[in-house]
Amino acid sequence: xxxxxxxxxxxxxKFKENKGKGFAMAIGIENASSEIIVFVDANLYNLTExxxxxxxxxxxxxxxxxxxxxxxxxxxxxxxxxxxxxxxxRAVLKKDILPxxxxxxxxxxxxxxxxxxxxxxEGKK
Numbered sequence: 001x002x003x004x005x006x007x008x009x010x011x012x013x014k015f016k017e018n019k020g021k022g023f024a025m026a027i028g029i030e031n032a033s034s035e036i037i038v039f040v041d042a043n044l045y046n047l048t049e050x051x052x053x054x055x056x057x058x059x060x061x062x063x064x065x066x067x068x069x070x071x072x073x074x075x076x077x078x079x080x081x082x083x084x085x086x087x088x089x090r091a092v093l094k095k096d097i098l099p100x101x102x103x104x105x106x107x108x109x110x111x112x113x114x115x116x117x118x119x120x121x122e123g124k125k
């Protein structure tokens with residue numbers, strides 16, 4: 001933790017009990033001071049700062065409202081994978097996702113489905 005603080009500014013939030021992934025993401029959004037929110041699953045490896053930078057570029061240039069990331073080192077062929085929209089790696093604008101923060105708190109591991117359906121219903125790219 002101290003090593004991370006040397007290079008990056010972040011707020012560490014620890015929960016007394018596990019309330020699920022959706023709850024943790026919602027609390028992260030509520031506490032974020034940035035306009036762009038990047039979500040990354042904890043079980044990734046070989047993730048670099050460049051990956052995170054690349055994930056947010058289309059948002060900065062207003063080419064999309066949500067960006068989904070995909071691991072490149074995997075046994076799954078993502079070009080034919082029907083589950084690629086459920087990735088935990090994504091970037092969004094805080095103002096776009098704030099309206100569903102309360103729903104996210106109860107979604108647990110259905111969080112990606114909730115986010116995807118919300119963005120689709122709102123006509124987001």
